[in-house]
Amino acid sequence: MLDDKFRKLELFHSILTAKRKIVYNSETLTEEDGTLFDNEFSYSFKLNGHKMKIVQQQNTVILSVFYELTIDGITFEQLMIDGKIEFINILYDFI
Numbered sequence: 001m002l003d004d005k006f007r008k009l010e011l012f013h014s015i016l017t018a019k020r021k022i023v024y025n026s027e028t029l030t031e032e033d034g035t036l037f038d039n040e041f042s043y044s045f046k047l048n049g050h051k052m053k054i055v056q057q058q059n060t061v062i063l064s065v066f067y068e069l070t071i072d073g074i075t076f077e078q079l080m081i082d083g084k085i086e087f088i089n090i091l092y093d094f095i
Contacts, residue, residue: 002071002085003048011054011067022054041067 012021018034020041030043041056053070069076071085079085 002050007047009052009069013065013067015065 008023008025010021010023012023013019019032020034021031022029022043024047029045032041034041042053044051044053046052050071051073055068055070057066057068058064071079076085
């Protein structure tokens with residue numbers, strides 16, 4: 001929940017094809033093809049007056065990939081800790 005409204009932001013990432021897709025409330029914001037082991041993905045956009053950014057992070061020790069979402073320069077995790085945003089559910093999907 002952001003600004004007292006439920007919003008659905010989805011990130012799809014195929015490990016096999018490196019394709020990434022970001023969807024907001026069923027509307028595709030971006031769809032990009034990558035290369036295998038591509039670990040430099042970043043996407044910035046505005047959403048209802050907020051500056052949003054999704055950046056791919058990588059743990060090279062265990063070869064895992066994760067993404068960090070920032071809203072107005074503050075990490076999603078910190079906004080949850082501060083009680084400024086409510087997290088409802090996470091769904092992992094592979095394309």
